[in-house]
Amino acid sequence: MLEHSDFQFHFNPNKCEECGGKCCTGESGYIFVSPKEIAVIAKFLELDFDAFCQNYVKKVGYRYSLLDIAKGNGIYSCVFFKDGICQIYPKRPKQCVSFPFWDYYKEHFEELEKECIGVVKK
Template sequence: MNCSKTNENEVVQEGIQPWYKEGLRFECQRCGRCCRGEPGVVWVNKKEVEEISAFLGITKNAFAKNYLRSVNDRVSLVEYGNGDCVMYDNGCKIYDVRPSQCRSFPFWTSNLEDRSEWEKVKKTCPGIDKGNLHTIKSIEDNVKIYEGRFR
Protein backbone atom coordinates (compact mmCIF):
# COMPACT_ATOMS: atom_id res chain seq x y z
CA MET A 1 0.00 0.00 0.00
CA ASN A 2 1.39 3.39 -0.97
CA CYS A 3 0.73 5.98 1.71
CA SER A 4 1.79 9.56 2.01
CA LYS A 5 1.94 11.61 5.16
CA THR A 6 0.02 14.86 4.70
CA ASN A 7 0.59 16.25 8.19
CA GLU A 8 1.68 15.04 11.61
CA ASN A 9 -1.52 13.13 12.34
CA GLU A 10 -2.89 12.05 8.98
CA VAL A 11 -1.90 9.33 6.56
CA VAL A 12 -3.78 9.10 3.27
CA GLN A 13 -3.73 6.12 0.96
CA GLU A 14 -2.47 7.40 -2.39
CA GLY A 15 -4.94 7.41 -5.25
CA ILE A 16 -7.99 6.83 -3.07
CA GLN A 17 -10.41 9.72 -2.91
CA PRO A 18 -13.73 9.87 -1.08
CA TRP A 19 -16.94 9.77 -3.11
CA TYR A 20 -17.38 13.51 -2.45
CA LYS A 21 -13.97 14.44 -3.92
CA GLU A 22 -15.59 17.01 -6.22
CA GLY A 23 -17.22 18.69 -3.22
CA LEU A 24 -20.80 18.93 -1.99
CA ARG A 25 -23.37 21.68 -2.01
CA PHE A 26 -24.98 22.69 1.25
CA GLU A 27 -26.49 25.86 2.63
CA CYS A 28 -28.44 25.91 5.86
CA GLN A 29 -32.04 26.92 5.17
CA ARG A 30 -32.63 27.61 8.90
CA CYS A 31 -35.68 25.32 8.74
CA GLY A 32 -34.97 23.72 12.12
CA ARG A 33 -35.60 20.16 10.97
CA CYS A 34 -32.28 19.07 12.48
CA CYS A 35 -33.21 20.83 15.74
CA ARG A 36 -36.68 19.40 16.24
CA GLY A 37 -38.54 16.15 16.37
CA GLU A 38 -36.46 13.09 17.01
CA PRO A 39 -34.91 12.75 20.45
CA GLY A 40 -31.16 12.90 20.67
CA VAL A 41 -28.27 14.79 22.15
CA VAL A 42 -26.44 17.98 21.29
CA TRP A 43 -23.07 17.67 22.96
CA VAL A 44 -21.41 20.80 24.31
CA ASN A 45 -17.91 21.20 25.67
CA LYS A 46 -16.56 23.64 28.24
CA LYS A 47 -15.54 26.26 25.67
CA GLU A 48 -18.97 26.13 24.04
CA VAL A 49 -20.70 26.49 27.42
CA GLU A 50 -18.64 29.63 28.03
CA GLU A 51 -19.40 31.07 24.58
CA ILE A 52 -23.12 30.30 24.70
CA SER A 53 -23.64 31.60 28.24
CA ALA A 54 -21.80 34.83 27.36
CA PHE A 55 -23.89 35.16 24.18
CA LEU A 56 -27.07 34.74 26.25
CA GLY A 57 -25.79 37.18 28.88
CA ILE A 58 -26.08 34.73 31.77
CA THR A 59 -23.59 33.01 34.06
CA LYS A 60 -22.26 29.56 33.22
CA ASN A 61 -24.01 28.23 36.32
CA ALA A 62 -27.37 29.67 35.27
CA PHE A 63 -26.87 28.31 31.77
CA ALA A 64 -26.00 24.85 33.13
CA LYS A 65 -28.98 24.83 35.50
CA ASN A 66 -31.50 25.80 32.82
CA TYR A 67 -30.16 24.39 29.57
CA LEU A 68 -27.81 21.44 30.19
CA ARG A 69 -28.12 17.81 31.18
CA SER A 70 -25.63 15.05 31.86
CA VAL A 71 -25.69 12.04 29.54
CA ASN A 72 -23.16 9.24 30.02
CA ASP A 73 -20.61 11.51 31.68
CA ARG A 74 -20.92 14.14 28.93
CA VAL A 75 -22.94 17.32 28.71
CA SER A 76 -25.78 17.93 26.27
CA LEU A 77 -28.27 20.70 25.67
CA VAL A 78 -31.68 19.93 27.13
CA GLU A 79 -34.47 18.95 24.81
CA TYR A 80 -38.18 19.15 25.33
CA GLY A 81 -40.34 16.04 25.58
CA ASN A 82 -41.17 16.25 21.88
CA GLY A 83 -37.46 16.14 20.95
CA ASP A 84 -37.06 19.84 20.17
CA CYS A 85 -33.80 21.44 21.26
CA VAL A 86 -34.21 23.92 24.10
CA MET A 87 -32.38 26.50 21.97
CA TYR A 88 -34.89 26.25 19.12
CA ASP A 89 -37.68 28.81 19.09
CA ASN A 90 -38.79 29.40 15.52
CA GLY A 91 -35.07 29.39 14.74
CA CYS A 92 -31.88 28.74 16.65
CA LYS A 93 -31.53 31.24 19.49
CA ILE A 94 -27.75 30.71 19.56
CA TYR A 95 -27.03 30.25 15.84
CA ASP A 96 -23.93 32.48 15.90
CA VAL A 97 -22.37 30.44 18.73
CA ARG A 98 -24.06 27.08 18.15
CA PRO A 99 -22.16 23.98 19.27
CA SER A 100 -19.67 22.35 16.91
CA GLN A 101 -22.03 19.40 16.45
CA CYS A 102 -24.58 21.80 14.95
CA ARG A 103 -22.01 23.94 13.16
CA SER A 104 -20.52 20.96 11.30
CA PHE A 105 -23.86 19.48 10.17
CA PRO A 106 -24.38 17.80 7.69
CA PHE A 107 -20.68 17.00 7.32
CA TRP A 108 -20.72 14.24 9.91
CA THR A 109 -18.78 11.03 9.43
CA SER A 110 -21.98 8.97 9.34
CA ASN A 111 -23.51 11.18 6.64
CA LEU A 112 -20.40 10.93 4.45
CA GLU A 113 -19.90 7.15 4.50
CA ASP A 114 -21.24 6.90 0.98
CA ARG A 115 -23.59 8.67 -1.39
CA SER A 116 -26.61 6.70 -0.15
CA GLU A 117 -26.13 8.04 3.41
CA TRP A 118 -25.92 11.59 2.01
CA GLU A 119 -29.12 10.97 0.04
CA LYS A 120 -30.89 9.78 3.23
CA VAL A 121 -30.02 13.06 4.96
CA LYS A 122 -31.19 14.98 1.89
CA LYS A 123 -34.72 13.59 2.43
CA THR A 124 -35.01 15.57 5.68
CA CYS A 125 -32.63 18.48 5.08
CA PRO A 126 -33.66 20.98 2.38
CA GLY A 127 -30.21 22.62 2.45
CA ILE A 128 -28.46 19.65 0.87
CA ASP A 129 -27.53 20.22 -2.78
CA LYS A 130 -28.24 23.96 -2.40
CA GLY A 131 -25.95 26.94 -2.05
CA ASN A 132 -22.20 27.11 -2.27
CA LEU A 133 -20.01 24.18 -3.21
CA HIS A 134 -18.00 22.98 -0.21
CA THR A 135 -14.60 21.68 -1.28
CA ILE A 136 -13.19 18.40 -0.04
CA LYS A 137 -10.93 20.41 2.28
CA SER A 138 -13.89 22.33 3.72
CA ILE A 139 -15.83 19.09 4.19
CA GLU A 140 -12.90 17.37 5.91
CA ASP A 141 -12.33 20.44 8.11
CA ASN A 142 -15.97 20.13 9.23
CA VAL A 143 -15.49 16.41 9.89
CA LYS A 144 -12.54 17.30 12.15
CA ILE A 145 -14.71 19.84 13.98
CA TYR A 146 -17.42 17.21 14.42
CA GLU A 147 -15.00 14.53 15.59
CA GLY A 148 -13.29 16.97 18.00
CA ARG A 149 -16.51 18.15 19.63
CA PHE A 150 -15.76 16.49 22.97
CA ARG A 151 -12.59 18.47 23.57
Protein backbone atom coordinates in the same frame (compact mmCIF):
# COMPACT_ATOMS: atom_id res chain seq x y z
CA MET B 1 -23.26 25.93 -2.32
CA LEU B 2 -20.88 24.64 0.31
CA GLU B 3 -18.79 21.57 -0.22
CA HIS B 4 -15.97 19.56 1.29
CA SER B 5 -13.70 17.45 -0.86
CA ASP B 6 -14.18 14.33 1.27
CA PHE B 7 -18.00 14.45 1.19
CA GLN B 8 -20.08 13.21 -1.71
CA PHE B 9 -22.66 15.99 -1.48
CA HIS B 10 -23.04 19.77 -1.70
CA PHE B 11 -25.01 21.83 0.81
CA ASN B 12 -27.07 24.90 -0.03
CA PRO B 13 -27.63 26.93 3.18
CA ASN B 14 -30.16 29.12 1.36
CA LYS B 15 -32.61 26.25 1.77
CA CYS B 16 -32.65 26.62 5.57
CA GLU B 17 -35.26 29.36 5.58
CA GLU B 18 -37.63 27.31 3.42
CA CYS B 19 -36.98 24.25 5.60
CA GLY B 20 -37.61 26.03 8.87
CA GLY B 21 -34.97 24.24 10.91
CA LYS B 22 -35.75 20.55 10.63
CA CYS B 23 -32.30 19.70 11.99
CA CYS B 24 -33.20 21.47 15.26
CA THR B 25 -36.30 19.30 15.78
CA GLY B 26 -37.29 15.67 15.36
CA GLU B 27 -36.56 12.58 17.37
CA SER B 28 -34.87 13.04 20.70
CA GLY B 29 -31.13 13.29 20.29
CA TYR B 30 -28.05 14.91 21.66
CA ILE B 31 -26.69 18.34 20.90
CA PHE B 32 -23.26 17.94 22.39
CA VAL B 33 -21.50 20.93 23.91
CA SER B 34 -18.06 21.15 25.44
CA PRO B 35 -17.50 23.04 28.70
CA LYS B 36 -15.79 25.75 26.63
CA GLU B 37 -18.84 26.05 24.36
CA ILE B 38 -21.11 26.16 27.40
CA ALA B 39 -19.10 29.07 28.77
CA VAL B 40 -19.33 30.92 25.43
CA ILE B 41 -23.10 30.41 25.12
CA ALA B 42 -23.71 31.33 28.78
CA LYS B 43 -21.77 34.56 28.28
CA PHE B 44 -23.72 35.29 25.08
CA LEU B 45 -26.96 34.94 27.05
CA GLU B 46 -25.47 36.91 29.95
CA LEU B 47 -25.99 33.98 32.29
CA ASP B 48 -23.83 32.54 34.99
CA PHE B 49 -22.18 29.23 33.93
CA ASP B 50 -23.86 27.17 36.70
CA ALA B 51 -27.29 28.71 36.15
CA PHE B 52 -26.96 28.01 32.43
CA CYS B 53 -26.08 24.36 33.07
CA GLN B 54 -28.99 23.90 35.47
CA ASN B 55 -31.49 25.22 32.94
CA TYR B 56 -30.20 24.15 29.55
CA VAL B 57 -27.73 21.28 29.82
CA LYS B 58 -27.91 17.58 30.64
CA LYS B 59 -25.07 15.17 31.32
CA VAL B 60 -24.72 12.26 28.91
CA GLY B 61 -22.10 9.86 30.23
CA TYR B 62 -18.96 11.96 30.47
CA ARG B 63 -20.28 14.51 27.94
CA TYR B 64 -22.84 17.32 27.97
CA SER B 65 -25.82 18.02 25.72
CA LEU B 66 -28.20 20.93 25.35
CA LEU B 67 -31.69 19.93 26.44
CA ASP B 68 -34.39 18.99 24.00
CA ILE B 69 -38.03 19.67 24.77
CA ALA B 70 -40.90 17.28 24.04
CA LYS B 71 -43.40 18.88 21.67
CA GLY B 72 -45.82 15.92 21.49
CA ASN B 73 -46.24 13.08 19.01
CA GLY B 74 -42.67 11.96 19.59
CA ILE B 75 -41.26 15.25 18.32
CA TYR B 76 -38.56 17.06 20.24
CA SER B 77 -37.02 20.45 19.75
CA CYS B 78 -33.73 21.92 20.90
CA VAL B 79 -34.30 24.14 23.92
CA PHE B 80 -32.89 27.08 21.91
CA PHE B 81 -35.11 26.60 18.87
CA LYS B 82 -37.89 29.15 19.23
CA ASP B 83 -40.23 30.63 16.62
CA GLY B 84 -38.30 28.80 13.91
CA ILE B 85 -35.01 30.44 14.85
CA CYS B 86 -31.93 29.37 16.79
CA GLN B 87 -31.71 31.78 19.71
CA ILE B 88 -27.97 31.26 20.07
CA TYR B 89 -27.13 31.10 16.36
CA PRO B 90 -23.89 33.17 16.47
CA LYS B 91 -22.57 30.96 19.29
CA ARG B 92 -24.22 27.62 18.44
CA PRO B 93 -22.07 24.56 19.18
CA LYS B 94 -19.66 23.03 16.70
CA GLN B 95 -22.02 20.09 16.18
CA CYS B 96 -24.59 22.53 14.74
CA VAL B 97 -22.07 24.61 12.78
CA SER B 98 -20.66 21.53 11.07
CA PHE B 99 -24.05 20.05 10.08
CA PRO B 100 -24.61 18.43 7.56
CA PHE B 101 -20.90 17.67 7.08
CA TRP B 102 -20.78 14.97 9.75
CA ASP B 103 -18.61 11.90 9.25
CA TYR B 104 -21.68 9.72 9.80
CA TYR B 105 -23.29 11.10 6.64
CA LYS B 106 -20.33 10.10 4.48
CA GLU B 107 -21.81 6.60 4.63
CA HIS B 108 -25.49 7.46 5.26
CA PHE B 109 -26.39 10.06 2.64
CA GLU B 110 -29.86 8.54 2.13
CA GLU B 111 -30.73 9.27 5.77
CA LEU B 112 -29.47 12.84 5.47
CA GLU B 113 -31.36 13.40 2.24
CA LYS B 114 -34.65 12.59 4.01
CA GLU B 115 -33.95 15.15 6.74
CA CYS B 116 -32.24 18.01 4.96
CA ILE B 117 -33.58 19.62 1.80
CA GLY B 118 -30.32 21.56 1.38
CA VAL B 119 -28.13 18.63 0.34
CA VAL B 120 -27.52 17.48 -3.23
CA LYS B 121 -25.46 14.49 -4.21
CA LYS B 122 -22.39 15.34 -6.32
